[in-house]
Amino acid sequence: MSDAELAAAATARFREAFGAEPDGVWAAPGRVNLIGEHVDYAGGLSLPIALMHSTAVAVRARTDDRLRLRSHLGAWDGAVDEVAPGEPSGWPAYLAGVVWAMRRAGLCDSRFGADVAVVSAVPVGAGLSSSAALECALAIAVADLVGAPTDEAGRGALAAACVGAENEIALAPTGGMDQAIALCGKEGHALLVDSGDGTVAPVPLDLAASGLAVLVIDTRAPHRLVDGRYAERRRSVEEAAASLGVTTLRRATDADLVRLEDSVPRRRARHVVTEIERVRETLRLLASGDICDIGPLLTASHVSLRDDFEVSCPELDNAVDSALAAGAHGARMTGGGFGGSAIALVDDRDVDRVAMEVLSNARTRGLVAPAFLRLGTGGVAARRLVPVM
Incomplete structure (x- = not known):
């Protein structure tokens, strides 16, 4: 509107x-x-x-x-x-x-x-x-x-x-x-x-000048942040920082993570530490004009959110996997997770084709049909x- x-x-x-x-x-x-x-x-x-x-x-x-x-x-x-x-x-x-x-x-x-x-x-x-x-x-x-x-x-x-x-x-x-x-x-x-x-x-971020678009995939899987799972993730991050003796995990490094004995806090902290570094690398690539090259970083972010932070779901994984199979430069869940939306960095001319692939695979797997938004400027x-x- x-x-x-x-x-x-x-x-x-x-x-x-x-x-x-x-x-x-x-x-x-x-x-x-x-x-x-x-x-x-x-x-x-x-x-x-x-x-x-x-x-x-x-x-x-x-x-x-x-x-x-x-x-x-x-x-x-x-x-x-x-x-x-x-x-x-x-x-x-x-x-x-x-x-x-x-x-x-x-x-x-x-x-x-x-x-x-x-x-x-x-x-x-x-x-x-x-x-x-x-x-x-x-x-x-x-x-x-x-x-x-x-x-x-x-x-x-x-x-x-x-x-x-x-x-x-x-x-x-x-x-x-x-x-x-x-x-x-x-x-x-x-x-x-x-x-x-x-x-x-x-x-x-001039996507159009690079012939690119961000396809937003609303999986229509319910997304709620007040059911306790989001709070549990935040609490685990804060506890990991306390265990390492730092005010926030922003101050932690990969080397620090080995000091976390429990595997769950270690994985949660690993996501945070590596995700912050992915943002820094994304900034470097955007500054040099290499927008396409951020694709693998987006995908690595999703893998980390799925495996280390465990906030993905079948609908989000389908959206990401289907978009990548259809030729997206990179894709990831976006937002708090446990449902909600994913994004895919795609060539502008391929937006409709990628969306149709995501939709087709969702139907094949018995998932709710997603909806789509196109983000340009x-x-x-x-x-x-x-x-x-």
């Missing part, structure tokens, strides 16, 4: 829900992660790309502590003062948590509330960060409405509030990569997210859409 279409749809939903006009409409993109998976909470490096697909929120400010939230998934009404870990649950947690976290950080008044209507073009449950898109769209809306800074430093503060909402209210123990790309993405670029020092930097960061008249 274009920005104009998103604005019109969100405005229409707001009018239907509340019988009035919103103060405005804001949007934030979903993302795919090119490489650097499960390392953001270990102080690592990631290279996400903003999608062209965004989530929009039509918002009207209130001054009575109340939130009224509406989307195609349902409705929630409540007081911000009553927001707490796990309350509310489900999609409203990501919105209510943002206002709660922004209040805590002093980014909005203690009585701020809002009426919010949501429309989204980001597939839900596909591992494409629909939750961060939702959070960041509302965060930029609240910031605009109350006059909070939205420059680079201001967006960093908003990203931190969104991470707080996701970790402490929605109880999803994610890192900060998704919020960083949603708030700081740039068209035609990936974003280098350094979770060690919190900095971000755009990295040129990438999307833009959280923004105000066409003003409501």
Whole structure:
């Protein structure tokens, strides 16, 4: 959906829900992660790309502590003062948590509330960060409405509030990569997210000039980060760092890994250490213009996620294996895993053929038929859409 279409749809939903006009409409993109998976909470490096697909929120400010939230998934009404870990649950947690976290950080008044209507073009449950898109769209809306800074430093503060909402209210123990790309993405670029020092930097990624595209494969296998498995992986990484006497695995080396006696923590840590190095090598290749040459690094990332981190599944493995067999330069799962999406770096002319091969093999293996997105230039960061008249 274009920005104009998103604005019109969100405005229409707001009018239907509340019988009035919103103060405005804001949007934030979903993302795919090119490489650097499960390392953001270990102080690592990631290279996400903003999608062209965004989530929009039509918002009207209130001054009575109340939130009224509406989307195609349902409705929630409540007081911000009553927001707490796990309350509310489900999609409203990501919105209510943002206002709660922004209040805590002093980014909005203690009585701020809002009426919010949501429309989204980001597939839900596909591992494409629909939750961060939702959070960041509302965060930029609240910031605009109350006059909070939205420059680079201001967006960093908003990203931190969104991470707080996701970790402490929605109880999803994610890192900060998704919020960083949603708030700081740039068209035609990936974003280098350094979770060690919190900095971000755009990295040129002109796929079209190289005759390439990223095929996003939504396996439609349910992707959930609050069922305990994601938290277990994060906990194992933190325990491995503690065993090695380092603050994060960003500071560990291959030589350090032999000191981990238990095989499971060793494998988890090996993924993190090698994945961070793969990101560094990807950056070197992109700087030299050798985009095709990053393909083997993407594939090695998937193997590590599958074997050492154990977050893949049959649907993701089918997507990766089928894309590679069809001639993709490289392929990997993207996102938290246990379902969700994979990406394949392919020649632009081969996108449809590779997609058909993935689809055919999924059907042959009795898997759910996947859906596909084509990523060319990438999307833009959280923004105000066409003003409501």
